[in-house]
Amino acid sequence: MNIGQASTGSGxxxxxxxxxxSIGLMPAAGxxxxxxxxxxxxxxxxxxxxxxARDLGFALEDIRLLLGLxxxxxxxxxxxxxxxxxxxxxxxxxxxxxxAMKRSLQHxxxxxxxxxxPDCPILDDLSGLDDAAGEAGSAACCR
Amino acid sequence: MNIGQASTGSGxxxxxxxxxxSIGLMPAAGxxxxxxxxxxxxxxxxxxxxxxARDLGFALEDIRLLLGLxxxxxxxxxxxxxxxxxxxxxxxxxxxxxxAMKRSLQHxxxxxxxxxxPDCPILDDLSGLDDAAGEAGSAACCR
DNA sequence: TCTTGACCTTCCCATAATGGGAAGCCTTAT
DNA sequence: ATAAGGCTTCCCATTATGGGAAGGTCAAGA
Numbered sequence: 001m002n003i004g005q006a007s008t009g010s011g012x013x014x015x016x017x018x019x020x021x022s023i024g025l026m027p028a029a030g031x032x033x034x035x036x037x038x039x040x041x042x043x044x045x046x047x048x049x050x051x052x053a054r055d056l057g058f059a060l061e062d063i064r065l066l067l068g069l070x071x072x073x074x075x076x077x078x079x080x081x082x083x084x085x086x087x088x089x090x091x092x093x094x095x096x097x098x099x100a101m102k103r104s105l106q107h108x109x110x111x112x113x114x115x116x117x118p119d120c121p122i123l124d125d126l127s128g129l130d131d132a133a134g135e136a137g138s139a140a141c142c143r
Numbered sequence: 144m145n146i147g148q149a150s151t152g153s154g155x156x157x158x159x160x161x162x163x164x165s166i167g168l169m170p171a172a173g174x175x176x177x178x179x180x181x182x183x184x185x186x187x188x189x190x191x192x193x194x195x196a197r198d199l200g201f202a203l204e205d206i207r208l209l210l211g212l213x214x215x216x217x218x219x220x221x222x223x224x225x226x227x228x229x230x231x232x233x234x235x236x237x238x239x240x241x242x243a244m245k246r247s248l249q250h251x252x253x254x255x256x257x258x259x260x261p262d263c264p265i266l267d268d269l270s271g272l273d274d275a276a277g278e279a280g281s282a283a284c285c286r
Numbered sequence: 287t288c289t290t291g292a293c294c295t296t297c298c299c300a301t302a303a304t305g306g307g308a309a310g311c312c313t314t315a316t
Numbered sequence: 317a318t319a320a321g322g323c324t325t326c327c328c329a330t331t332a333t334g335g336g337a338a339g340g341t342c343a344a345g346a
Contacts, residue, residue, distance in 0.1 A: 004322065014323085015305065034312055036323055045271070052269045057244040060303075070266050080265050081257035084248055091245040095238055101200040102234040105227055114224035122223050123213050126195045128188070147293065157294090158334065177341055179294055203332075287346100294341065300334085312323070 003029075006039035010047035017047065025050065025064055058087055146172075149182035153190035160190065168193065168207055201230055 007014045018037075020026040026046065029037035049070065053063045062083055069075040069083075111121040150157045161180075163169040169189065172180035192213065196206045205226055212218040212226075254264040 002322075003324095013304080016303080018324090019303080032312095034323085035325095036312075048271055049269050052271070054303090055244075056248055056269075057241065066266070066269065069263075070270065073261060075261050075263070075266075076259045077255050077261060077263035077265075078257045078259065080263045081252055081255045084252045084255070084265050088245055088248050088252065091241050091248070095241045095245065098200065098234050098238045098241070101198075102231055102238065105199055105231050105234070109224055109227045109231065112220050112224045112227070114221045116219045116221065118216060118218050118220060120212075120218070120220035120223045122220075122227050123209070123218075126192045126199075126209065127213065128191055128195070145294075156333080159332080161295095162332080175341095177294085178296095179341080197332090289346085290344090292342085292344105295339080297337085299336085301332100302330105304330085306327105306329080308326085308328105310324080313321085314319100315321105316317100316319085 001039045001044075003037045003039065006037075006044050006047060009044045011051050012047045020047075020050065020060075023060070025060060025067070056087075057091060058083075062087060144182045144187075146180045146182065149180075149187050149190060152187045154194050155190045163190075163193065163203075166203070168203060168210070199230075200234060201226075205230060 001009075003014045003017055006012075007017060010017075012020075017026065021028055021037075026043070029039055029043065032038055046067070049067065050063055053066055054060075058066065065083055066080065069080050105122075108122045108125055113119075144152075146157045146160055149155075150160060153160075155163075160169065164171055164180075169186070172182055172186065175181055189210070192210065193206055196209055197203075201209065208226055209223065212223050248265075251265045251268055256262075
């Protein structure tokens, strides 16, 4: 099958399939005499694996490890779980970071009239007017 | 003051200060005869503004708008609030996305023994064995 | 005055993962 | 035979940041 079919069948764009090959995440595909890449059902299966892992937010380097374990019948499941737990940790950290931003920003936005007048607690906070008064909207209160 | 002092005083690296100048986020700094950039307290204030906005997760293009509003005494606070609300929306979306990943992955990790044996629900899920049984750990159940 | 170390300059490269697009070859159906 | 659509490679862009090299500058001490 051609790269287009492999793409449709796996949900990975042809561009990305070539890229994964170029960085050695995928084995180099076979070629027709005219140079077209040729894929098997097994390749599509592998691509789907990569796509699912991407959907779970794994970095390509982690996926490289996961693929290695997947294809190793003697893998200890602990090795897989380690990678997953590490990733969960990263997700947790990132979520907390974004939530802190959101919280600060929400306080500021609530304090902002949002009308035609120019005074704006959001800009005041960004200006560093934390020092001014004890306004509840300061981002500093949430960091 | 030199770029090093401006960096220390603002918490923005010298590298980034030059970058912000190159993309027009900062006005071009004055120069000494020998070519060193020269900064004023006002510049440091501006840099601090940028840094705080970055800390809140604003993209540089949004910060460009915020800086424009900051320096416009006739700005309507609604314009600022719009930018903030839009960003809150993006944060909310991103947080939800990461949380969905985390939830799926946590289910899978809980179902994984994490020992020396090779069988692993995480790999099973990535392999597309959703089709197999009604395992609670499937990522599909959370998407 | 000379040296030395710390600081500055510009320029190029790298990151992570993805998409856009051009120029040109291949295949297939009409 | 010709057109359409698929494939190839190659280059560029994204976002924000850092690393590092090669070379100029400044300040302080010997």
